[in-house]
Amino acid sequence: MTDQKWRAVISGIGELKPERKTDGVNTMDLLLRVSAEAARDAGLEPREIDGLLVGPQVGETPQHVPATVAEYFGMRPTMSNVVDLGGASGPGMIWRAAAAIEMGMCEAVLCVLGNHRNPVPPRSPNRNPAREFDTPFGASGANTSYALLMQAHMAEHGCKPEDYAAIAAGARANAQRNPMAIFHGKPADIDDILASPMVTSPLHLLEIVMPVAGGDAVIVTTREWARKSPHRPVHLWGAGEKITHRAVSQAPCLTSGPLKPAIERALRQAGASVHEMDFLSLYDCYTIMVAATIEDAGLCEPGEFGNWLRENGGMGPDARQPINTHGGQLGFGQPDLAGGMTHVVEAVRQLRGTAEGRQIAECHTALVTGNGATMSEAVALVLGGSE
Amino acid sequence: MTVDLADLDVPGPTETALTQPFWAAVEEGRLVIQRCGACGEAVFYPRAVCPHCWADALAWEEARGQGRLKSFSEIWKPGHSGWIPATPYLVGLVELAEGPTMLSHILSGGQEVYVGAPLVFAPTRIGRRVLPCFKIKQD
Numbered sequence: 239m240t241d242q243k244w245r246a247v248i249s250g251i252g253e254l255k256p257e258r259k260t261d262g263v264n265t266m267d268l269l270l271r272v273s274a275e276a277a278r279d280a281g282l283e284p285r286e287i288d289g290l291l292v293g294p295q296v297g298e299t300p301q302h303v304p305a306t307v308a309e310y311f312g313m314r315p316t317m318s319n320v321v322d323l324g325g326a327s328g329p330g331m332i333w334r335a336a337a338a339i340e341m342g343m344c345e346a347v348l349c350v351l352g353n354h355r356n357p358v359p360p361r362s363p364n365r366n367p368a369r370e371f372d373t374p375f376g377a378s379g380a381n382t383s384y385a386l387l388m389q390a391h392m393a394e395h396g397c398k399p400e401d402y403a404a405i406a407a408g409a410r411a412n413a414q415r416n417p418m419a420i421f422h423g424k425p426a427d428i429d430d431i432l433a434s435p436m437v438t439s440p441l442h443l444l445e446i447v448m449p450v451a452g453g454d455a456v457i458v459t460t461r462e463w464a465r466k467s468p469h470r471p472v473h474l475w476g477a478g479e480k481i482t483h484r485a486v487s488q489a490p491c492l493t494s495g496p497l498k499p500a501i502e503r504a505l506r507q508a509g510a511s512v513h514e515m516d517f518l519s520l521y522d523c524y525t526i527m528v529a530a531t532i533e534d535a536g537l538c539e540p541g542e543f544g545n546w547l548r549e550n551g552g553m554g555p556d557a558r559q560p561i562n563t564h565g566g567q568l569g570f571g572q573p574d575l576a577g578g579m580t581h582v583v584e585a586v587r588q589l590r591g592t593a594e595g596r597q598i599a600e601c602h603t604a605l606v607t608g609n610g611a612t613m614s615e616a617v618a619l620v621l622g623g624s625e
Numbered sequence: 626m627t628v629d630l631a632d633l634d635v636p637g638p639t640e641t642a643l644t645q646p647f648w649a650a651v652e653e654g655r656l657v658i659q660r661c662g663a664c665g666e667a668v669f670y671p672r673a674v675c676p677h678c679w680a681d682a683l684a685w686e687e688a689r690g691q692g693r694l695k696s697f698s699e700i701w702k703p704g705h706s707g708w709i710p711a712t713p714y715l716v717g718l719v720e721l722a723e724g725p726t727m728l729s730h731i732l733s734g735g736q737e738v739y740v741g742a743p744l745v746f747a748p749t750r751i752g753r754r755v756l757p758c759f760k761i762k763q764d
Binding site: 366367369370371372373374375376377378379381382385386387389390393394435436437438439440441485486487488492 | 635637640641670702705711726754
């Protein structure tokens with residue numbers, strides 16, 4: 239089906255159950271626990287893993303992050319790095335791991351992200367220019383940035399609050415099929431979403447992810463080594479990446495983001511159309527992010543995401559193109575940077591056919607997106623259940 | 626909002642040697658912006674070198690103090706607790722007449738706030754510092 243360029247495959251996954259709060263937990267322990275789960279899933283011994291990609295360890299390990307993690311894990315990798323793309327870090331790790339394997343730098347790469355939720359989390363060490371030119375006006379934090387993106391989107395296209403709220407409601411509905419999700423057993427419909435307190439207009443509380451502790455890990459390896467896994471390998475058909483800015487004020491466009499070219503590149507590499515993706519695993523820090531991604535992916539015209547979603551039959555496993563069957567981060571919880579990796583892990587489950595009570599009937603292809611900062615760091619992956 | 630913004634205990638700008646002329650002008654009630662002598666582009670926020678052509682040719686000039694509201698948000702739950710007494714308040718993205726966009730505090734003055742609204746520079750004391758705020762232009 240595709241002009242295969244990427245030879246490395248995904249052979250292992252691990253995911254921790256999110257927790258609202260932790261006390262005295264060391265992030266390294268969370269990372270190691272979820273990594274061990276991914277290694278077992280891949281059928282690999284620890285010593286066989288010779289590549290390591292980690293995220294920035296905010297507040298704990300400002301420098302020498304790969305060496306610190308490798309030492310803690312008892313690893314001596316021949317390739318390691320920090321991937322620092324916010325919510326796009328997880329998907330960004332996958333193609334970097336594949337590229338490193340392709341270049342002969344290593345055979346099996348552990349990609350791991352996670353964080354604790356101990357009392358008094360450190361304030362963001364984020365400094366200039368956002369600290370100097372945004373914070374003094376009363377605009378600190380991601381919520382306001384995405385509110386500004388959403389207000390611009392509403393003004394340009396005339397979309398209604400209930401269109402965006404339907405995304406949060408769809409995520410909650412999906413979370414009811416995932417016992418791991420933080421909002422499992424806590425459904426919320428469109429009225430509930432719109433009745434939740436306004437945080438920063440037009441964003442309501444339930445349109446914003448819940449921060450949780452947790453972790454996700456993925457093993458990327460060669461096709462040969464992937465045979466050690468009891469699961470069939472998941473193939474990387476295409477990848478795309480784009481970074482455009484950091485602060486929302488510097489965004490080249492408020493209603494379309496860098497995922498547009500990233501998705502285009504990933505689909506081009508895969509030789510696939512977005513309309514034939516069996517599963518859409520779309521980064522969802524806020525409702526507006528999914529709305530903008532549906533439009534940037536070319537699933538519908540700009541401003542038409544609400545109608546498209548209704549015609550799609552919602553977001554569940556029975557929808558025309560199911561979205562975020564694990565509940566998305568809006569339903570699962572956002573385990574810090576691992577939130578972006580939950581979209582990779584769920585796509586792997588769907589393509590393997592191991593998503594149990596939420597399995598999509600025929601799932602051979604998946605589009606995964608990652609998004610960081612202020613709709614400014616983007617990674618897209620096209621994954622396939624076969625070569 | 627009933628509180629006087631000058632009474633807030635909120636973080637001010639973290640000025641550097643490079644940005645000092647910008648903040649000094651604001652303190653005097655003026656808005657200055659950089660322009661590149663090589664490519665002619667206006668630049669905000671301040672840089673040492675032009676981000677458009679990478680020439681070392683940036684110079685300060687007086688901005689017109691006019692802008693357009695590209696987007697806005699009414700903040701009910703601020704990211705910094707010092708802002709709580711001022712809630713709800715407005716922030717917005719101001720597209721300056723010179724081209725660049727800056728984030729700012731928006732004073733509605735009872736006027737309707739909408740995307741596309743014309744804005745004028747309104748230097749305002751917030752906490753201990755005068756900041757380059759904007760207000761909706763009177764009809």
